[in-house]
Amino acid sequence: MKAYERFLKYVSVWTTSDETSETVPSTERQFDLGRLLVQELKDIGVEKVELNDMCYLYAEIPATPGYEDQPAIGLIAHMDTVMDFSGKDIHPQIIENYNGEDVKLGDSGRVLSVKEFPHLKNMKGRTLITTDGTTLLGADDKAGIAEIITVADEILKEDIPHGKICIGFTPDEEIARGAKHFDVERFGADFAYTLDGDIEGEIQFENFNASTAYFTIHGVNVHTGSAKDILVNSQLIGMEIQSMLPDERPETTEGYEGFFHLMAFNGNTEKTQMRYLVREHNSEKFKKRHETLRRIQEEMNKKYGEGTVELEIVESYYNMREKIEPCMHLVDTARKAIEKAGLTPDVSPVRGGTDGARLSFKGLPCPNLGTGGSAFHGPFEHITVEGMDLVVGIVRDILKSYAAYKEK
Numbered sequence: 199m200k201a202y203e204r205f206l207k208y209v210s211v212w213t214t215s216d217e218t219s220e221t222v223p224s225t226e227r228q229f230d231l232g233r234l235l236v237q238e239l240k241d242i243g244v245e246k247v248e249l250n251d252m253c254y255l256y257a258e259i260p261a262t263p264g265y266e267d268q269p270a271i272g273l274i275a276h277m278d279t280v281m282d283f284s285g286k287d288i289h290p291q292i293i294e295n296y297n298g299e300d301v302k303l304g305d306s307g308r309v310l311s312v313k314e315f316p317h318l319k320n321m322k323g324r325t326l327i328t329t330d331g332t333t334l335l336g337a338d339d340k341a342g343i344a345e346i347i348t349v350a351d352e353i354l355k356e357d358i359p360h361g362k363i364c365i366g367f368t369p370d371e372e373i374a375r376g377a378k379h380f381d382v383e384r385f386g387a388d389f390a391y392t393l394d395g396d397i398e399g400e401i402q403f404e405n406f407n408a409s410t411a412y413f414t415i416h417g418v419n420v421h422t423g424s425a426k427d428i429l430v431n432s433q434l435i436g437m438e439i440q441s442m443l444p445d446e447r448p449e450t451t452e453g454y455e456g457f458f459h460l461m462a463f464n465g466n467t468e469k470t471q472m473r474y475l476v477r478e479h480n481s482e483k484f485k486k487r488h489e490t491l492r493r494i495q496e497e498m499n500k501k502y503g504e505g506t507v508e509l510e511i512v513e514s515y516y517n518m519r520e521k522i523e524p525c526m527h528l529v530d531t532a533r534k535a536i537e538k539a540g541l542t543p544d545v546s547p548v549r550g551g552t553d554g555a556r557l558s559f560k561g562l563p564c565p566n567l568g569t570g571g572s573a574f575h576g577p578f579e580h581i582t583v584e585g586m587d588l589v590v591g592i593v594r595d596i597l598k599s600y601a602a603y604k605e606k
Contacts, residue, residue: 201586204344206290209336214285215278215370222379223253223369231277235367242351252379257365268361269600272390274553275342276371280575283334291328298322306331310578325583335579337571342393343367345586349593360601368553374514377556389528390564392554398588399541400568401532403522405548405555406477407484408515411491413472414508432470436463442494454479454547479517479547515551521558528565535595539588
């Protein structure tokens with residue numbers, strides 16, 4: 199079975215996670231895909247498969263006899279989809295021999311535009327998979343899952359020599375909890391790759407340091423008829439806070455540039471709550487962003503009275519570069535496999551985070567590879583059949599390289 203065929207089956211399973219939930223996993227529906235994957239792995243001949251009560255799936259393909267001393271390599275992807283856009287009742291469009299032009303997304307009124315996504319021109323002649331405009335596609339990260347299982351299937355069917363291969367599928371990655379309960383010791387890999395990136399040929403071993411900042415603003419609400427010098431509108435204070443931040447937002451930054459991203463603004467005169475994503479690659483600049491927020495809180499409380507503005511900063515994950523640099527063979531091996539596939543490696547920083555970042559800090563060095571998809575988290579998400587096939591070939595070559603690996 200081709201990777202895209204598996205992918206089309208997986209996207210039919212609703213697996214959206216829920217950041218408001220306190221359960222693990224955050225949504226019971228993620229087990230629906232987990233159970234399906236357990237059976238698929240068993241069907242292709244993987245004997246050691248476990249889905250635990252927190253919806254973490256662990257599987258192992260023992261080393262080929264004589265290759266037991268080679269590095270154990272892990273392959274990891276996540277089962278959930280993001281809350282930002284509907285992941286229920288997904289109906290993909292499959293466009294064979296794509297002409298490289300704009301694509302109408304069903305009857306939604308949305309158009310996948312070459313102007314907005316110029317790389318589409320490079321996909322001319324391929325089989326393009328898109329949404330119908332009413333949901334996301336789920337390539338983030340069901341494409342990664344499909345590619346991993348396809349690689350495992352081919353390795354076993356073709357009896358390709360290999361060291362131990364460890365497979366892990368996690369829940370709740372999209373709400374920054376995917377690696378929280380991941381048992382690195384149970385997983386059993388020496389090194390790993392997450393398949394959770396964009397276009398094929400991508401290698402990522404740097405990511406943002408990340409935190410979430412929560413402002414709670416307390417106002418004073420009285421009747422507008424007698425409000426003079428009494429009423430304090432918490433919403434206006436929130437707007438003032440936003441105006442005090444530098445113009446460093448996702449839509450105005452790129453590469454290594456960090457940002458403040460206002461994710462939510464909810465309130466009324468009496469009380470307003472604001473939620474910011476704070477991102478920065480450099481650790482010192484990351485600290486300075488937190489200092490900026492605390493300074494704003496202090497200034498607002500001096501102006502409007504102590505206790506008017508509360509601030510909580512919750513750190514989420516950190517730049518994995520420091521954990522990958524001692525084992526750059528992971529990047530070099532992936533680079534060679536990508537070149538062998540006829541692609542130019544795109545070694546670039548992640549403007550986000552992956553399970554691999556957290557796992558690297560838990561002792562499992564884990565760079566990220568592209569899956570062949572693009573425009574994740576919304577109705578313009580798309581992927582190609584050929585891109586997925588290239589990723590399968592890249593991962594196969596990585597595993598073959600580690601079967602012959604000699605530590606320098």
